[in-house]
Amino acid sequence: MAQVTEALPTVETAKKLGLLPEEYDRICEILNRPPNFTELSIFSVMWSEHCSYKNSIVWLKKLPKDSPKMLAKAGEENAGLVDLGEGIACAFKIESHNHPSALEPYQGAATGVGGINRDIFTMGARPIAQLNSLRFGNIDLPKTKRLLKGVVKGIGDYGNAFGIPTVGGEVFFDDCYNVNPLVNAFSAGIVEVGKVAKATSYGVGNPVFIVGSSTGKDGIGGASFASEDISEKSTEKLPAVQVGDPFMEKLLLEATLEVIETGHVVGIQDMGAAGIICSTSEMSAKGEHGMEINLDLVPSRQQNMKGWELLLSESQERMLVVVEKGKEHIIQDIFEKWDLNCVQIGEVTDTKRLRFYRDGELVADVPAEDLVLGGGAPQYHREYTEPAYYQEFKKFDIQTVADVANAEEIRSVARHLLSHPNIASKKWVAEQYDHTIGTSTRTFNTPADAAVVQIRGTEKAIVITVDCNARYVNADPEVGTAIAVSEAARNIVCTGGEPLAITNNLNFGNPYVPEVYWQFVGAIKGMSRACEKFGTPVTGGNVSFYNQSSDGGPVFPTPTIGMLGEMATPDLLTTLAFQEAGDLIYLVGSSKNDIASSEYLYSYRGVKASPAPAFDIDEEYHIQNVTKELISAKAVASVHDVSDGGLFTALAEAAIWNNLGFAIESDREFRKDAFLFGESQSRVIVSVKPAQQAALEHLLLDSNASFSLLGKVTAGGLTVDGAEILATAEAKDLHGNSLQRALNV
The missing domain is CATH 3.90.650.10 (PurM-like C-terminal domain)
Incomplete structure (x- = not known):
């Protein structure tokens, strides 16, 4: 096929796509030529903070990640994997959908739920429980009420229809979240040890399938959108907000688990952030192979989509599957039974390159390894500076605050606290979620500090929680984050469980602001210290920078901790x-x-x-x-x-x-x-x-x-x-x- 000919983009184009001038120069070195627009678009999403963690990876590497119970290295698979004994393991993860939820709260939150559950069942694990951690602005603002109601409805509608119980979570309000709400979704699933599917690709000639929903223009540039500050112009990027279909996801869940059970799947990965290009590049790089992909074969629901649009679309409920050659019909029959797309769009090569074709022309030719985290994606050591407020906060003297004088003043404080939205019951939120699906939730009529979900066929249960008091972290990032880990462990212990491991969702402002990056570094240090103390390694998670607006400043640093524990027998509850x-x-x-x-x-x-x-x-x-x-x-x-x-x-x-x-x-x-x-x-x-x-x-x-x-x-x-x-x-x-x-x- 012929190489596509088009006017080559410039460094100015690269800057508009979110790349730095030096990154554009590096791309030219990698390709040994200037990139075309499709190739530049590929690098822009894969080198965005959302995909590459380029401003955070040097510190993330310092987190403790080792434990005898860890079955996968942190970040190696779609989710963390912890051995529970008796031949079973738990896959669990937390991720954010903050920017989409700020613009379109219903779909932003709903697709966050869909995406985190796909990360779980892509590994061959059946999801059994969900949690969420939500942060909103001043509850008296009409905008906050609208965002909260939209987010809760999105989570409830998607989770309830998908059929996975939402068993707990947290909701917190502060003015710092007025512009940037935080929507963090957690999911946990159970899989038999030895039957875990890998996010990899190898075997020259093995067919590459796209399965699930058709591809549209929704979500294009979502990864790049998540890697920039919210501004007045953000509403112009509504196409970067994906649209979810929980019923399609339910079909995809059952079909995926059935396909994995055949033993003929070489590798499988969810098409989340950055869509086709992310799945093809990460799977190829991990397996040290390449792919040739014909984009003409991708099922699409909109006409005349360009090659770069097909590659970058984040349309939901899609997977990339590499299958053993000769077993295509087995996989196709299963997806046909579930009435889902299952189309071969390419095959595995030994080139370590990704070659994409559209309308008979080669539209992109890029090395897989240079696109991904841990490969050629840039890694930066950002400057950080202690903010002035930190020392000012330390000057607080309790003697400057009058003590409560009598029973009447105690009564006044008690009424204030019990009715405050940060402390009052979130039962209205919980009532929007079906936590009885699956009939395994053991904390339905037994209130406890963490959620307990029985593992069918065993005496065991998982004990899960999400925790972070962002006010503490803002006051002292290192101490506040250590407290977040400690409280998560305390909640599990108070419920009768044993803490095992964590996943994290690190929500911060703009990493190029030295004071913000200082908060991030402090949080990593505090998390490391606490995780080492409690023997709860970090299995993976998500970094969400740019939770910051031009007029409102950054949100409180909010390193949400999702912790997994186990309960050996029911009588410990x-x-x-x-x-x-x-x-x-x-x-x-x-x-x-x-x-x-x-x-x-x-x-x-x-x-x-x-x-x-x-x-x-x-x-x-x-x-x-x-x-x-x-x-x-x-x-x-x-x-x-x-x-x-x-x-x-x-x-x-x-x-x-x-x-x-x-x-x-x-x-x-x-x-x-x-x-x-x-x-x-x-x-x-x-x-x-x-x-x-x-x-x-x-x-x-x-x-x-x-x-x-x-x-x-x-x-x-x-x-x-x-x-x-x-x-x-x-x-x-x-x-x-x-x-x-x-x-x-």
């Missing part, structure tokens, strides 16, 4: 809810005279500048091990960690589920606001039957853990130092219905 009046309440861990970065200080007192809360990772590790011992010994009736909103909030959440109350005495060693509303870390509240009190205290004394008897569970009323702060009914209404009232739903 531990609820956060108090069980009956008369039970005793203990605090495990020690309080501090600390209100730094608490919701109380930030939103009730209006003090925005303070450091991260008090945190000692060795103390945290010890408290978590003690908590495991208490649960294993069946010495406690409930366990709940103290986090956002402090001790009073944790007690209220534990009490109101079963319409109970509590009566506690504050510790006079501490300020009352710090004792009740401070968010110092490494604290857990447990309730215990009176008959078990001696056994509990014996275990705690043997463990050398700090602990104190707070009081007891009552039949009703939230009482501190003899004064009823709130009636149980009022607390339940404030916590349960405030978000709906704020959203007018």
Whole structure:
């Protein structure tokens, strides 16, 4: 076939496509000639931050990634893979769809759900659970209400129709997200060890198939769009927002798992970011082979699509599959049965190059290795500078804030916190999601700090959570991120699970801003330290830079931690809810005279500048091990960690589920606001039957853990130092219905 002839693009064209002038020069060196427009477009998406991690990979390499339970190297496959024993493994991952959701919240969120689930079942794993982490701006703004409702509906409609339960997550509000909401989607699936499909390509002459949906112009340039700041002109890029079809995805799931089961699949990869060019280049580079692809054969739903449009489209519900030669009919028959496209568009070569043809002409000829992360894609060491605010935050003095003076002021703070959208129940959000699909969710009627999903055919369950208090990370990126990992582990431990590994979604502003990059570097350091301490290696994840606007600045640095744990037997499941009046309440861990970065200080007192809360990772590790011992010994009736909103909030959440109350005495060693509303870390509240009190205290004394008897569970009323702060009914209404009232739903 002939080489296509066209006017060659210039360095100015490259800059418009998001490439640096030096990157354009490097492309000319790689090709030994100037690129044509299609080739330049290929490099622009594959070298975008979204695909190449060019501004983050040098630091990502420093994260701990080793564990005997790891079955795949971090970033090697479509998702992380952890051995659960008994011949089964869990594939799990978290990814963002922030920019698309900012422009078109329904489709942006829906396709985020579709994409993360494809990453799971492309490995041969059947998804069994989803989580999400959502960040929005000021809840009083009409825009925030619109974005939240659109995102939640997109997640719910796609997940419910696809048939995978959404079992938990988090929603957080702050003005810093007014322009840039964050939508992070997590999925976990189960696969038999030894039956994992690989994202690779090899075997000269093996056919290359595109399967699933047809290709359109939606999503073209999505990877590049995700690698730039949001601006007023972003609405002009709506074609970069993909359109999802959950029913098509359900068919694709079943067909993909059936095809993998045949044993005739050489390699398979989801067409997510950057579409055909991403799948062909990454699979070829990994397998050290090449491909010849005829774009005329790609099923398309729009006429006259150019070669570069077909290559860069991010149309959803598509896969690239390399099959053993001679087995084509087996694969085609399966996809025909599921009424899905299955078209051979090329074959594997030994050239290590990708050659794409359109209308009988060669439109692109590029080396696969030079396109991909870990190959020829650029890697940059960015400058970073400590922002001025960091030292200012450290100057915070608790003495400049008046303590709560009496029961009436405690009541005022309690009402504020329980009704605050960051602390109030997100049940309205959860009710949009079907968490009973599959009938394996064990935390449906048993509230717990993490979600528990049974693995069919075994005693085991996975325990999963997503966590990050971005306010802490903004105050101190290293400490705040270590707290995010620690809280994720604490939530799993308090539920009765054992933490195993994490995936992360690193949401930051523009990496070319030195102060933003300083936040990123600090977050990596904090994550590394905590993951090493808890033995939870990083299996992979996602970096989302450019969550920044020209007028609103960057979002809080938000390194969302998705953590996987396991529960060996069902009887370890531990609820956060108090069980009956008369039970005793203990605090495990020690309080501090600390209100730094608490919701109380930030939103009730209006003090925005303070450091991260008090945190000692060795103390945290010890408290978590003690908590495991208490649960294993069946010495406690409930366990709940103290986090956002402090001790009073944790007690209220534990009490109101079963319409109970509590009566506690504050510790006079501490300020009352710090004792009740401070968010110092490494604290857990447990309730215990009176008959078990001696056994509990014996275990705690043997463990050398700090602990104190707070009081007891009552039949009703939230009482501190003899004064009823709130009636149980009022607390339940404030916590349960405030978000709906704020959203007018």
